Amino acid sequence: MRSVLTFLALTVAATAATAQVGPPTSQRTCGANRQLVMREGAVVLDTSPSTYARFVRSGAQCLVDQFPEPAWVPSSNNPQCFIGYRCKDGSDDF
Template sequence: MPRLTSTLALIFLSTGALAQVGPSTTGRPCSADRNLVSSRGAIVLSTGQYTYGRFVRDARYCQVDQYPQPAYVPSDDNPQCFVGYRCADGPDDDF
């Protein structure tokens, strides 16, 4: 039983670490936000006090049924800073 408890604790701890939000876009210059997305490939950034989003460098970081859509965020020096893309769901292919 102690081994199961330890294993479950590790799963919960690692899951929490994966869900952490990165730095806020509003306190950084636009170029820093753009460079961060570009260097990481995909990252979750805070875009306001209670908002966040996942931003990607290109389509390789989206799921197969998604496509990259241009993403703009508020930054310290630009209220509509292009940082990369968001992964958007593609249209349904029901015929």
């Protein structure tokens, strides 16, 4: 029983560590930000001191009722860096 609890504690600690967000997009180059999104497929990034957003490589990472919308973030070498897409909710209005 004790080994199971130890295993669960380590699993929770490892999961919490992988969920941490790295440095803000403004501290990385545009290319580095874009490569991160392309490599991971979907990633949450710090876009300002108090703003976080989820960016995706393509619409394949969005939910069924969402669509990909182009996204730009500030980077160290480009104030309007195209990073990929953000998933936006579809409209029910016709």
